[in-house]
Amino acid sequence: MLWRAKIFWSAAVCLAAFLAAGPALAEPSQGPVFTARPALQVQTLTGFTRERARLRLVSEVSGRCLKVLYDVGDTVGPRGVFAVLDDTFVALELEANQVEQERLASRVAYLSKETGRYRALVQKHSEAPSKLDRLEDELSQARLALTALKTQRKVLTERLVRHTIKAPAGWKVIERLVEPGQWVNVGAAVAQLGDFRTLVVPLALDPRQYEILRKAPRPLMVFLPDQGAALPAAVSRLSPAFDPVTRKLALELELNKGLQEHRGGLRAEFKLSAPDPSGAVLLPAAAVQERYQEHWLTRENGQQVRVVLLGSGPEGALRVSSPQVKPGQRFLAPGQK
Structure with a gap:
């Protein structure tokens, strides 16, 4: 009987061990789990850099050009003087104006005294009022003429200033259209200037591409293959008009940080990533x-x-x-x- 009891207890222990190990064997293997990611469709838009703004510099007065301070490719300095025209005749007109003002000032002073004397005589009934009226009229006309001369002096001074043709500081000369000794007419163009401190990349986007751009994380990145650099960009201008021919919107991206060279014609690539349709x-x-x-x-x-x-x-x-x-x-x- 003892050996039967031992066999019974041994079988019970084995059964308990099997039952205990059973659930562990039934567990699934813990291998890698992969999460599906959305596939993106990348569209590359290509453009070329150009100046942020362009200016046609014109002369507001006529005259012979004395000197031109900048040539093509130069950057306008802080004073902004681009060219100087001959102002000899304007300066002479200012001198003549000054002489005429002094003459009229003397005339006004004399007529003021004469009017005062005749006013006293009229009050004493020693002179006719008509002569006083004539003197007062002459005094009034002299004062008006003096005022007109002062206004004319302001006009001549302003014209003298405009014989110095000024350009925005920091802009670059794209085209020079005047040379020293050349006669310049009123309204004639003397140069083409551009603001290359900030570059823009014009692009044309269809409505779907624009929606992707609008929702894209900031900052936007533009790659310049010529410089081998990716630079941050921002939307500077967006035309509200829609081109019915191309069915696209005109947009400009602005670049002003990290540029190694500030000039037009740099190839720029902008990538738009959107979920695969x-x-x-x-x-x-x-x-x-x-x-x-x-x-x-x-x-x-x-x-x-x-x-x-x-x-x-x-x-x-x-x-x-x-x-x-x-x-x-x-x-x-x-x-x-």
């Missing part, structure tokens, strides 16, 4: 199983989902598509349970 997702190659020329994904609950392989994606991932697969869903590697 086909609904494709990105998954590592380890998550995709191929069987009989078909491709499958395995959900965490073991369900198999057939997908269409669209091609390769970034970082070795695969682009797959299926109505049952959405971004954010999780999948197992083939063979996991």
Whole structure:
């Protein structure tokens, strides 16, 4: 009987150990889990840099050009003087104006005294009032003439100032149209200037591209292949008009930081990333199983989902598509349970 009891207790211990180990064997293997990411469609827009603004510098007076301070490619200095015209005749007119003002001032002083004397005589009934009226009229006309001369002096002074043609400081000369000794007429262009301190890249976007740009994270990045640099950019101008021919919107991106060279004609590339309209997702190659020329994904609950392989994606991932697969869903590697 003793040996039967030993056999019974040994069997009971083995059964308990088996039952205890049973659930552990039934647990699924803990392998990698992959999350589907949305596949992005990247569109590259190409443009070329140009100046932020352009100015046609014109002369407001006529005269012979005495000197030009800047040539093509030069940057206008802080004083802003671009060219100087001959102002000899204006200066002579100012001198003549000053002499005439002094003459009229003397005339006004004399008539003021004469009017005062005749006013006293009229009050004493020693002179006729008509002569006083005539003197007062002459005094009034002399004062008006003096005022007109002062106004004329202001006009001549302003004209004298405008014989110095000024340009915005910091702008660059694109085209020089005048030389020393040349006669310049009123309204004639003397130079073309551009503000290259800030560069802009003009682009044309369709409405869908514009919506992607509007929702894109800031700052926007523009790549300059000639300089091998990616620079931050901002939208500077957006035309509210819609081109019915191209069906696009005119937009300008502004660049003013990190530029090695401030000039036009630099090639600029701007990339727009948007979710693939086909609904494709990105998954590592380890998550995709191929069987009989078909491709499958395995959900965490073991369900198999057939997908269409669209091609390769970034970082070795695969682009797959299926109505049952959405971004954010999780999948197992083939063979996991």
